[in-house]
Amino acid sequence: MQLNRAHKNRFGSTNEIGVFEMLDVGLRDVSNPSELFLSQRASEISGSVVTASIEGTRPVLIEVQGLVTPSHFGAPQRVSNGLDYRRLSILLAVLEKRNGLKLSNANVFVNITGGVRIDEPAIDLPVCCAVASNFTERTINSNTVIIGEVGLGGEIRSVTHIEKRLQEAEKIGFQVAVVPSKNLKKIAFKSTMKLVGVNTVAEALNTVLGGDKN
Numbered sequence: 001m002q003l004n005r006a007h008k009n010r011f012g013s014t015n016e017i018g019v020f021e022m023l024d025v026g027l028r029d030v031s032n033p034s035e036l037f038l039s040q041r042a043s044e045i046s047g048s049v050v051t052a053s054i055e056g057t058r059p060v061l062i063e064v065q066g067l068v069t070p071s072h073f074g075a076p077q078r079v080s081n082g083l084d085y086r087r088l089s090i091l092l093a094v095l096e097k098r099n100g101l102k103l104s105n106a107n108v109f110v111n112i113t114g115g116v117r118i119d120e121p122a123i124d125l126p127v128c129c130a131v132a133s134n135f136t137e138r139t140i141n142s143n144t145v146i147i148g149e150v151g152l153g154g155e156i157r158s159v160t161h162i163e164k165r166l167q168e169a170e171k172i173g174f175q176v177a178v179v180p181s182k183n184l185k186k187i188a189f190k191s192t193m194k195l196v197g198v199n200t201v202a203e204a205l206n207t208v209l210g211g212d213k214n
Contacts, residue, residue, distance in 0.1 A: 034061035034172050041113075043142045047134030050145050050174070051126035052165035053118050059161070059168035061145065062116055064123065066130030067109040076105060082112025083123065091127050091150060098154030099202050101135055121149035122159040125178070128201050129208055138209045143175040146208065147183075154201045158182040163189055178204055 038061055041048065047066040052059055071077070080088040088110055095101045110127055112118055125148030133140050140146075147165055149157040159165075162183040169177055170193050181197035198204040 034059075034168060038063060038172070041142075044139050046137050046139050047130050048142075049126045049130040049133065049140055050142075050169075051123060052145055052147055052169050053116070053120060053122065054161050054164065055116075059164045060116075061168060061172055061174075062118070063113040064126040064130045065111040065113060066127065066132075066134045067111075068103065068131060068135040069107045069109075071105050071107045076103075077107040077109070079107075079109045081110070082115070082117045083110055083127065084119065087124070088127065090152070091124055092131070094150055094152060094154055094201060095128055095131060098200075099132070099205065101132060103131075103135070106135070120159075121157070122147050122165075124148060124150035125156060125198075125201065125204055129204060132205050133209060136209060140208045141176065143173075144178060144208060145169040145174045145176070146178045146204070148178070148180045148198070148204070150201055156180045156198050156200060156204065163187060166191055166193065166195070169193065178207055 038050065041063050049064045050061055051064055052061050078085065078089060078092070092103050092108055096103050108131060110130065126146045128150060129140060129146050147159060147162070149159055151157055158180045162179060166177055166187070167189070170191055174193060176194045176196065178196045178198055181199050184195055184197035187195065196207055198207060
């Protein structure tokens with residue numbers, strides 16, 4: 001799979017992406033990248049979360065993977081693929097300080113599948129949930145999509161284009177969406193999904209994992 005992004009476009013935004021699949025006859029445009037990104041997702045494993053990102057003006061569903069392992073060799077590793085390393089460090093600090101997850105002596109790996117790099121804040125809550133899921137060895141329902149920005153106080157902040165994100169998730173067949181409560185109040189369209197508003201990371205973890213996270 002090939003993602004192309006324009007660095008200069010005199011007719012539109014350079015934020016737009018083109019998604020192509022390499023075949024024997026050459027590159028072919030992918031009309032539904034969300035289905036392609038999720039086609040190889042393993043169901044019912046801990047550390048796997050689906051979120052809806054906005055690439056330019058296009059909503060795309062992607063999988064966020066988290067892996068937590070014990071660190072036996074000095075300083076624990078913090079590795080991110082497709083996510084800013086400094087943002088990952090902040091989110092891990094929030095999980096430890098505000099939610100009691102003991103991650104200071106653990107290796108933490110986060111991967112955004114499909115070769116996509118996500119810079120928008122809506123990825124925050126999915127990352128937190130993926131890490132917590134693998135840390136506690138509790139799976140998140142595969143029919144759930146998670147969206148939200150995380151503040152340093154552990155609060156969940158609203159994100160842009162929430163309706164576009166939810167419409168894409170609904171089209172693919174997701175049944176539950178965990179979103180910021182402030183966004184939930186402004187959603188106008190009638191969704192067939194169950195929409196769950198959350199105000200804090202702790203509330204989100206309790207919703208998707210249940211019980212004590214320590």
